[in-house]
Amino acid sequence: MGKRRVVVTGLGIISPVGNTLAEAWANILSGYNGVKPLTRVNADDYPAKVAGEITDFNPEQYMDKKDARKMDRFTQYAVAAAQMAVEDANLTINESNADRVGVWIGSGIGGMETFEKQFQTFMKRGYRRVSPFFVPMMIPDMAAGQVSIFLGAKGVNSCTVTACATGTNSIGDAFKVIQRGDADAMITGGSEAPITQMSMAGFSANTALSTNPDPNQASRPFDANRDGFVMGEGAGLLVLEELEHAQKRGAKIYAEIVGYGATGDAHHITAPAPGGEGGARAMNLAIEDGGLKPEEIDYINAHGTSTPYNDKFETMAIKQVFGDHAQNLSISSTKSMTGHLLGAAGGVEAIFTVLAIQKSMVPPTIHYETPDAECDLDYTPNESKKREINAAISNSLGFGGHNATIVFRKFKA
Incomplete structure (x- = not known):
């Protein structure tokens, strides 16, 4: 028996260059710079002065306000991108196929913003004032968990945490799930919201971040004057499907993952x-x-x-x-x-x-x-x-x- 072929049928993105697929791709081709002056934390506190921040993102476009309050931003980004990807794939998830549709979404550091805010609450007001949602908001697997809940996907559900390789490992692992026959479709990729006080402090302390204050010079891969990376945030999710499954329902196919x-x-x-x-x-x-x-x-x-x-x-x-x-x-x-x-x-x-x-x-x-x-x-x-x-x-x-x-x-x- 040969390997099952796996294709890409849906894409969803929240990114510093756009919060829709069309906008992000047009901006990428035009060379649009999504790196801007740092605003999510006080730039005066750090040697790094710029970041790739998400703008114009309203979680209530994708979920109820009550649900949004129970999620760290990295999970909000994932739920939004997953809905886009599934809609783009025109994939209906219902009782007939839910157990054959899985989710594999990773996050490098999970809910850092939640951790910092709740720790401050604990130090000032004690454990009784810590949110009961603290742990499920913070842990990295909750992006996968919440996407599964929102979309009703009951198949393989997992989270990879391999630092900056997380998103690619997640897609590769999801690809193998379909290839070996454990699912017919997977929603997969990575999500991150790391522009927080302690994340910026940690990466600044280990001198990984660019200290160039000019947004048009800070992130300059392969240039002789590069001096570090620029922190970004967002989510990128793909719908992967077994080829015959995709063809049977008439899905458009972007490419094959091999x-x-x-x-x-x-x-x-x-x-x-x-x-x-x-x-x-x-x-x-x-x-x-x-x-x-x-x-x-x-x-x-x-x-x-x-x-x-x-x-x-x-x-x-x-x-x-x-x-x-x-x-x-x-x-x-x-x-x-x-x-x-x-x-x-x-x-x-x-x-x-x-x-x-x-x-x-x-x-x-x-x-x-x-x-x-x-x-x-x-x-x-x-x-x-x-x-x-x-x-x-x-x-x-x-x-x-x-x-x-x-x-x-x-x-x-």
């Missing part, structure tokens, strides 16, 4: 392994899992965080995997426009990768001004470009040495 690779660096809690060898192994595994050869890949949505080590080592990993073909690849880091959405990054970037294939368009890496001799591939500087893309990969690399790669291919019946 490969998944996940590895561990076993090296350091924050720094990538020398030469990006863990990322290289993840890419090799994913391409092999997809039954492809490296030279069949046309585009890479890179992890591309705008940190000195990541961009250098990811470039080295790409060269290791692709050899001479690395010079023929189109590469971009959409984090140049969104900032780094941590656990949601892989979900949002998977959406952009799928659309790049479907639309034959490569998103740009904006803010690219000064070439780095150690980052010398085609990063699609500053302007999107037309290119036929038959197969593409999306990379995510996380603290703890987590590496994840997924492979999408243009759908052919």
Whole structure:
């Protein structure tokens, strides 16, 4: 028995570049900068002055006010993006199929905002004034849990927490659930709301964040003057379906997901392994899992965080995997426009990768001004470009040495 084929039939996004699929994709292609001055916390308290914040988001468009009050923002984002994705897929979930529709949504750090607010309440007023919803608002799996409840999906329900690789691991794991026959459809991706006092403090303390106060220079992946990543927030969710299931109901198909690779660096809690060898192994595994050869890949949505080590080592990993073909690849880091959405990054970037294939368009890496001799591939500087893309990969690399790669291919019946 061959592997079940899995396709993408729905997309939903809440992001710094737009809260609808059409808006986000149009902005990505135009090189719109979603990084703005930091407002969600007091910028004077931190060396980092900019962020990729969500604007014009009203949770009551997607849920009752009473329900919204019982959710951290990362869960609100997930519920909103999930509703968009399921609507986009025109997927009806009812008693006839609920137990074959699953949810796999990750979050890198979960409800940090809830944790901070409730801890302050506890310190000032004691445990009796802590919200009874504190724990279910805070824990990272509640995005998956609430999406399941809101949509009535009763199949596999899980949450991956692998730092910045979370979204990609979640999609890869959901892909395997369908491929092995445990579900016919999965709602999957990542969600994050990390622009909080302690998150900003922690990432500032470990010098991971850019301290460039100019929104038009702070997130500049692969540029020689990059100095750290910019915090972002949002959610990116996909509906994956078994091919025959999708075809039987006449669903539109964006692309096919064909490969998944996940590895561990076993090296350091924050720094990538020398030469990006863990990322290289993840890419090799994913391409092999997809039954492809490296030279069949046309585009890479890179992890591309705008940190000195990541961009250098990811470039080295790409060269290791692709050899001479690395010079023929189109590469971009959409984090140049969104900032780094941590656990949601892989979900949002998977959406952009799928659309790049479907639309034959490569998103740009904006803010690219000064070439780095150690980052010398085609990063699609500053302007999107037309290119036929038959197969593409999306990379995510996380603290703890987590590496994840997924492979999408243009759908052919």
